[in-house]
Amino acid sequence: MPDLRGIMAVQGTEARTRRRFVAPGGRQISGLQFDGHQLVGIHLEKVTTESLGAIDQISGRVGTAVDICEFKQRDGTVCTYGDSGGDIVRGPWKLQREEWIFVVEQFFRDRKLGASLAFYTTAGRVYKLSGMTAVRSPRFAAPFGEQVCDLSFENGRLVKVLTCNPKKELQWRL
Known part of the structure; x- marks a missing residue:
């Protein structure tokens, strides 16, 4: 299975307090590892054409x-x-049978499991656990097999993400 995923991190002032773990191609996140309050690792499982999340x-x-x-x-x-x-x-948030987690992100604070934990899935969903001290931050995951083609902003805030299939030819108009 080819690895069609990637992360483009555009980081601002809160970047140092975020940790992000990405499963390599052909793998899914099946567990987490914490050292005190910090997310320090993930457990991985192989993904095959027959396997479920x-x-x-x-x-x-x-x-x-x-x-x-x-x-x-x-x-x-x-x-x-x-x-x-x-x-x-x-929650609970039920994942689809063919959906799996490929990114976990922690907004770190020196308490509990952090200010927030976000889970990005192959179905293009983002599940987020946020405490009251979490910073409001839009998140987006393109569904497996698609990519981000365009972004729209209003007053400096991301308001729309357009995805497309990378196998189809794209037409850009200026």
């Missing part, structure tokens, strides 16, 4: 920060990260 659903609990993140795997195993706490339940 490893994660069935994502959920969590938040308060001022992300307290708990849970991955329910397709085999029924539940992986829980973090400690008790968080008054607000987020």
